[in-house]
Amino acid sequence: MSGSIAAFYVIGIVLYLIATLFFGNTIRDKKSKEKQNKSGKIGFIITVLGFISHIVYFILRWIAGGHAPVSNMFEFVTFLGISVVLAFIILYLIYRIDILGLFAVPTALVLLAYASMFPTEITPLVPSLQSHWLYLHVITVSIAQGILAISFVTGIIYLLKAVDQSRRSKRTFWLELVMYAIFLVIGFVFSTVLFKALDYSASFAYIENNQSVEVEYHMPPIAGPKEGVALQENQMEPLIETPGWMQGKDAPRKFNTVIWSVIFGTIFYLIARLIMRKRVSAWIQPFLKHIKLDMLDEITYRSVAIGFPLFTLGGLIFAAIWAQIAWDRFWGWDPKEVWALITWFFYAAFLHLRLSRGWHGEKSAWLAVIGFGIIMFNIIVVNLVLAGLHSYA
Amino acid sequence: MNKLKCECGHFNPEGTILCESCGKPIEENQHLDGNDKSKLLNMRYEGSARRSLTYNRTIVDKIWNFFSSVRNGVILIVIALIASGIGTIFPQAMYIPANAPNRDPSVYYEETYGILGKIYYQLGFHELYSSWWYMILIALIGVSLVICSLDRFIPLYRALKIQKPKRHYSFLSRQRLFSETPDFSPEDKKKVVENLKNMRYKIFEQDGQVLAEKNRFSRWGPYVNHIGLIIILIAALLRMTPFMFIDDYVWVREGERKVIPSTDGQYYIENKKFHLEYYDEDDERYKEAMERMGQLVVKNYQTDVVIYKVKGETIPGQEPELEKVTEDAIRMNEPLKFDGYRLYQSGYQENEFSTMTFGIFAANDEEKSFGEFTVDLMSPEETYELENGFKVEISQYFPDYILQDGEPTTQSKFPKNPAFVFRVYPPDSDEPEVSFIGIGRNIDPTGENKYRLGITDFSTHYASGLTVRKDLTLPIFVVGAAIFMIGVIQGMYWQHRRVWINEKEGTLLLAAHTNKNWFGIKRDIEKALEGTEINMVVDQEEEDLEKVEQTATQE
Ligand code: HEM
Numbered sequence: 012m013s014g015s016i017a018a019f020y021v022i023g024i025v026l027y028l029i030a031t032l033f034f035g036n037t038i039r040d041k042k043s044k045e046k047q048n049k050s051g052k053i054g055f056i057i058t059v060l061g062f063i064s065h066i067v068y069f070i071l072r073w074i075a076g077g078h079a080p081v082s083n084m085f086e087f088v089t090f091l092g093i094s095v096v097l098a099f100i101i102l103y104l105i106y107r108i109d110i111l112g113l114f115a116v117p118t119a120l121v122l123l124a125y126a127s128m129f130p131t132e133i134t135p136l137v138p139s140l141q142s143h144w145l146y147l148h149v150i151t152v153s154i155a156q157g158i159l160a161i162s163f164v165t166g167i168i169y170l171l172k173a174v175d176q177s178r179r180s181k182r183t184f185w186l187e188l189v190m191y192a193i194f195l196v197i198g199f200v201f202s203t204v205l206f207k208a209l210d211y212s213a214s215f216a217y218i219e220n221n222q223s224v225e226v227e228y229h230m231p232p233i234a235g236p237k238e239g240v241a242l243q244e245n246q247m248e249p250l251i252e253t254p255g256w257m258q259g260k261d262a263p264r265k266f267n268t269v270i271w272s273v274i275f276g277t278i279f280y281l282i283a284r285l286i287m288r289k290r291v292s293a294w295i296q297p298f299l300k301h302i303k304l305d306m307l308d309e310i311t312y313r314s315v316a317i318g319f320p321l322f323t324l325g326g327l328i329f330a331a332i333w334a335q336i337a338w339d340r341f342w343g344w345d346p347k348e349v350w351a352l353i354t355w356f357f358y359a360a361f362l363h364l365r366l367s368r369g370w371h372g373e374k375s376a377w378l379a380v381i382g383f384g385i386i387m388f389n390i391i392v393v394n395l396v397l398a399g400l401h402s403y404a
Numbered sequence: 405m406n407k408l409k410c411e412c413g414h415f416n417p418e419g420t421i422l423c424e425s426c427g428k429p430i431e432e433n434q435h436l437d438g439n440d441k442s443k444l445l446n447m448r449y450e451g452s453a454r455r456s457l458t459y460n461r462t463i464v465d466k467i468w469n470f471f472s473s474v475r476n477g478v479i480l481i482v483i484a485l486i487a488s489g490i491g492t493i494f495p496q497a498m499y500i501p502a503n504a505p506n507r508d509p510s511v512y513y514e515e516t517y518g519i520l521g522k523i524y525y526q527l528g529f530h531e532l533y534s535s536w537w538y539m540i541l542i543a544l545i546g547v548s549l550v551i552c553s554l555d556r557f558i559p560l561y562r563a564l565k566i567q568k569p570k571r572h573y574s575f576l577s578r579q580r581l582f583s584e585t586p587d588f589s590p591e592d593k594k595k596v597v598e599n600l601k602n603m604r605y606k607i608f609e610q611d612g613q614v615l616a617e618k619n620r621f622s623r624w625g626p627y628v629n630h631i632g633l634i635i636i637l638i639a640a641l642l643r644m645t646p647f648m649f650i651d652d653y654v655w656v657r658e659g660e661r662k663v664i665p666s667t668d669g670q671y672y673i674e675n676k677k678f679h680l681e682y683y684d685e686d687d688e689r690y691k692e693a694m695e696r697m698g699q700l701v702v703k704n705y706q707t708d709v710v711i712y713k714v715k716g717e718t719i720p721g722q723e724p725e726l727e728k729v730t731e732d733a734i735r736m737n738e739p740l741k742f743d744g745y746r747l748y749q750s751g752y753q754e755n756e757f758s759t760m761t762f763g764i765f766a767a768n769d770e771e772k773s774f775g776e777f778t779v780d781l782m783s784p785e786e787t788y789e790l791e792n793g794f795k796v797e798i799s800q801y802f803p804d805y806i807l808q809d810g811e812p813t814t815q816s817k818f819p820k821n822p823a824f825v826f827r828v829y830p831p832d833s834d835e836p837e838v839s840f841i842g843i844g845r846n847i848d849p850t851g852e853n854k855y856r857l858g859i860t861d862f863s864t865h866y867a868s869g870l871t872v873r874k875d876l877t878l879p880i881f882v883v884g885a886a887i888f889m890i891g892v893i894q895g896m897y898w899q900h901r902r903v904w905i906n907e908k909e910g911t912l913l914l915a916a917h918t919n920k921n922w923f924g925i926k927r928d929i930e931k932a933l934e935g936t937e938i939n940m941v942v943d944q945e946e947e948d949l950e951k952v953e954q955t956a957t958q959e
Contacts, residue, residue: 076689106923132693135683135701138736138749256517305945309923316920320892328885337737339748339871341881344533345499346492356485360478366448367474368438 016075019068020089024123026061027096027116030054034112038298051109058116059100065093076133081149082140085129088390090150092122094157098314102161106310110302114164124200125391127207128268144333151325152351156386158318159358162311166379168299169307173373176293183290189380190291191280198276199268206230206271213246215239217263226264233270236263308372311379312365319358326351350389357382412572417559419458422451424566427575444944445578447917450567452559472555477548484541491532494524546637553630560623569608569615571904571915579904579915581926581941588912592936593905599932600903614905623919625895632888639880650745650874657756657818658865659782661712666872667745672712672726678752678866679706705749706735707868711742734870744874751869757781757819761861762841764794764828767853776860781819793831796857800825805842818867828855901925903932914941 033054069090072080080086099115167189174182206229214227217236226236235249253263280291287294330351331341342348361378364370370378407415414425421433422445429439429451436457437446445451456472459465470476494517497509506512509530513521528535576582597614601607605616643649652666654673661674681704683690694701712726734740740747760779766772777788777796781803788796802814805823812823823842830837839857840847846858901918903925918925922943929941 130693130696132696133689134693135687135690135703137702138705142737305943306923309921313921313923316896320889320896323892324889328889331881331885335878336739339739339746339750339873341878344491344496349488349492353485353489356481360481360485363474363478368446 013075016068016071019064019071023061023064023068023093024120026057026064027120027123030057030061030112031116031120033057034109034116037109038113048109051112054109054112054116055100055103058096058112062093062096062100065096069093072133078136078141079146079150080133081146081153082136083129083134085126085131087149087153088122088126088129091153091156091390092119092126094153095119095122095160096157097154098157098161098318101158101317102310102314105313106306108302108306108310110168110299111161111164111310114168115161118160118164121196121200124203128203128265139337142333142337144329144336148325148329148333151321151329153325155318155321155325158314158321159386160383162314162318162379163383165307165310165314166376166383168302169304169311169373169376170380171292171295172299172302172307173304173376174292176290176296183292185377186292187290191276194280194283194291195272195276198274198279199272201279202230202268202271202275212243214242215263216242226261228264228267230267230271232267234263234267239263304372308375311375312371315358315361315379315382319362322355322358327355347389350385354382354385354389357385412568412570414566417453419453419455420451421446421453422575423572424450424452424563425568426570426572427451427567428572429574429578439578443578444580445575447579447919449556449560450563452563454555454559456555468551468555471548471551474552477545477552480541480545480548484538484545487532487538487541491529494521494530496532497530542637542640546634549630549633553627557624557627564620564623567615568613569610569904569906570613571906573908573913576904576906576913576915579917580922580945581916581929581943583914583939583941585912585914585937585939586910588938592938593912595936596905596932596938599934600928603928603931605901605903612907616903616905618901619898620900622894622898623900625891625893625898627891628894629888629891632884632886632891635884635887636881639877639884642880643875643877648876650872652872653750654870654872655753655867656707656709656870657782657867658758661710664711664745664747664872666874669718669724670714671729671743671745672714672724673747673870674710674712675868676708676710678868679704679708680752680754680866681706704735705752706733707749707870708733709740709747711740713743739873744876746873746875748871748873749868750871753867753869754864756865756867757822757862758865759863760822760859762796762826762857763860764790764796765856765858767848767856774855778861779824781822795829797827797829797836798824799827799838802842826857828853828857830855899924901928903929912938914938916941 031054033050036050037048037054069080072086081090095115096119099111099119103111170182170186170189174180174186176183211229211231212227213232214225215232215236216223216225217239218224225242226239231247232249234251234253237252237255239249239252241248253266257263257266283291330348334343334348335341361375361382364378365375408418408420408430409415410423410426410428410430412423412426412428414423416424416430419433419436420430421437421439422429429445434440437448437451439445439451454472456469460469494513500507500509500512506515509525513525513530515521517524524530528537532538593614597607597609597616600616603618605618608615608617650666654662654665656662656673656675658675658678661672663669664671664673680702682700683694683703685691685694685700687694690701708731710731711729713729714724715727716725718724730740730742732740734747734749736749739749758781760781761776762779763776764774766774774794775790775792777790779785779788779798784798784801786798790796800812802812802823803817803819803821804815805821806813806815821843823840823845826839826841827836828839829835837853837855838849839853839855840849841857841859843859846856848856899918899921901916901924903914903916906913906915914929916925916929926941926943933940
């Protein structure tokens with residue numbers, strides 16, 4: 012990325028980090044009964060500034076590349092992160108709840124960190140991607156997923172507050188597992204940033220689909236490619252080989268990253284447990300005293316209600332139009348398409364279940380968490396393991 | 405049909421839970437919606453009489469009831485979800501890679517994925533999405549959709565049409581949002597009604613009892629979207645008929661004209677030129693990315709074509725008379741449309757030769773040339789006469805040469821690897837010299853030739869692969885998708901809100917209901933009550949929740 016584009020990108024991220032601190036400050040202030048306090052307002056304004064900075068990034072990159080910057084994995088995941096911020100801004104303006112910022116903005120930050128794992132250069136568009144429908148498709152899907160991410164955020168907060176932590180149960184176990192998953196994501200961000208700062212590099216040549224390909228690692232290779240040949244002197248010997256069924260582009264490198272994330276994430280989680288001396292979710296619970304459960308439930312439902320039609324439009328209708336024009340079929344049962352359909356059906360099931368009585372509140376919150384899990388699965392696992400037409404990065 | 409008479413005088417159909425007119429719970433039916441167990445009334449479908457809750461005697465009733473349960477519908481959807489997910493674990497049969505050692509599914513799955521692959525194949529997951537049980541599942545979802553919608557739409561429509569502003573106390577006090585204001589001023593009441601009106605609520609008034617209502621149309625959203633879904637399901641079924649859907653493929657070489665398959669021989673295509681363009685390696689914008697990828701990136705695939713239609717009747721064996729329909733370029737993302745057909749740029753091949761130029765040289769002196777001639781490989785001449793008197797005859801032509809069992813032969817009629825046996829007649833001579841020449845081969849069978857032939861130049865051409873499509877179901881899909889979108893937006897982005905303002909014995913009763921977004925309706929009421937002495941509604945569900953929470957923390 013050229014200088015000014017990168018600058019706006021980084022400024023946005025820094026602002027989100029600062030905003031998170033201000034949102035964090037709002038829960039320390041336990042005495043105030045008011046929904047909104049000063050610290051939250053400042054946090055919100057800083058978030059908006061960060062968002063504006065990212066809009067500038069988006070426009071500049073569009074101009075520089077000659078096409079909307081949603082055409083490779085870096086650009087796509089980045090845009091998803093920005094969409095989460097946009098969704099947060101919209102729902103904050105409706106409901107004015109500070110705690111939303113404390114959870115939503117970091118979610119966006121994590122997505123932005125995930126984006127940085129992919130090559131950041133502007134790529135030329137191969138013919139199949141040269142379509143306005145592609146931009147419409149990706150942009151709408153991202154915004155929809157950003158809004159659905161908010162239902163995940165409020166779902167998590169709901170569970171942290173509502174699940175009875177006084178004794179062990181299935182619910183505490185699953186919630187703690189979600190917490191652990193969040194630590195893994197933190198581990199991922201940490202390892203990416205750490206090794207980037209250390210400027211680590213190692214590379215291998217290996218055979219994929221009868222073709223020799225090269226892969227460059229930015230983290231020490233715990234898992235090397237299958238029958239890979241080291242290309243640099245003095246580079247670390249891999250301890251294990253990447254299983255052959257991982258077939259996406261650069262699968263060995265991504266698998267290696269997963270391993271590092273698990274290592275760091277687990278270490279951090281154990282440290283947290285040592286310090287807190289209880290489940291992480293139990294430790295967080297008292298901070299959420301003043302949050303109203305039915306308000307969280309309302310936002311969870313509302314964001315699905317807003318996100319679902321958008322997802323239908325972008326993820327299915329625009330996608331089908333594009334596929335019809337580019338690949339002569341509007342539907343092809345490609346894994347990515349099937350998982351978009353699964354996501355859609357899942358949220359339709361969510362909406363239907365809301366019609367019956369027992370499914371409000373905690374059950375809805377679990378569903379919202381699972382739904383976002385499906386979205387993430389589609390973005391991460393389908394690209395890593397199930398390579399299809401869409402694995403364009 | 406048995407009619408239930410309510411104390412307000414209204415006759416309700418059998419199975420009614422809340423009186424259609426005044427909302428009073430009808431004693432003997434409260435268990436149907438679970439109202440007997442809770443303080444708040446279940447307001448889904450207005451407590452109207454649904455067939456599925458009322459009758460359960462005959463087999464028809466039982467089938468109707470199975471399909472009209474949202475729970476069963478969701479179960480069907482979840483089964484379809486899980487099956488679809490499993491279908492993505494290994495590639496579907498149509499995505500078996502072209503370079504796989506054996507593309508036969510019965511071998512491929514076991515060979516590539518071991519025992520799991522074998523099971524996958526045997527259970528039919530390799531062609532899941534066209535398997536009979538998957539289709540039945542989808543059809544059942546469709547049936548469920550229709551019956552479920554009918555079961556609810558008709559009674560709901562009735563109930564909302566018949567409703568009166570005056571409601572029974574037991575209806576109002578068991579709404580989620582409710583308040584009582586004992587001594588209220590009539591001015592305040594008027595002001596609230598006025599405020600609601602300004603917020604675009606429709607006001608219905610009858611004997612001083614008021615109903616303010618907004619966005620009732622949003623209640624029809626789900627039914628509209630389900631109609632869209634059903635249209636899509638029907639289109640998907642129609643698409644399986646060849647009448648509605650054609651899918652074919654044609655290869656056309658540059659300069660070639662041929663019939664388009666699956667058009668009953670009615671259309672011809674001529675490929676004038678195929679273009680393959682790459683991004684400029686020095687393009688500042690993409691330089692970095694292209695360096696990293698280490699390869700050229702394609703910018704454009706394009707075939708310039710002319711489409712012809714057969715004119716009049718053609719007698720078999722006769723060359724048809726053609727009429728030009730259109731001349732255009734087909735690019736990726738820009739298919740060509742004509743008379744209901746679409747042609748898509750889908751592939752290309754570049755390894756075909758179109759012309760080859762040969763030089764005649766002295767056998768012992770490479771430098772000494774006696775002239776050249778050019779052969780059009782698609783339609784070679786029999787003989788070529790050079791100006792200086794040389795004559796060359798084609799004795800044999802192998803467009804796609806291969807040596808099979810020691811015999812030279814051709815693999816196909818496409819000039820991918822052309823080879824010739826030439827007879828060269830020097831000027832004024834009737835005694836030819838025989839030469840065999842192909843790419844990388846130059847044989848003098850007698851070993852006594854005075855002249856040697858050599859390839860001095862050649863040109864190649866592309867063959868373009870085009871998908872031929874005709875899909876009459878597309879408009880149906882488009883209509884279905886549009887109706888679905890309208891329905892979802894109608895149901896999701898607007899909410900049906902009602903506020904009842906009733907008077908009973910000098911007390912003002914304020915109650916409200918919405919089908920979603922309670923936060924929004926509370927805000928509306930807050931705004932409407934501003935500057936009045938009327939009590940804000942209490943969220944009785946929230947009260948319940950807080951009680952639960954308090955008992956939980958005390959424990
Ligand atoms: C088994 C098949 C299905 C059945 C039985 C069914 C039934 C229902 C019912 C009874 C409602 C509530 C109507 C009301 O509130 O008055 C509804 C709403 C809805 N349905 Fe379905 N449906 C089915 C399939 C689907 C599918 C496949 C989709 C799309 C993916 C879908 C999308 C929706 C939406 C978006 C709503 C609105 C929900 C809301 O307002 O909260 N339905 N459906």
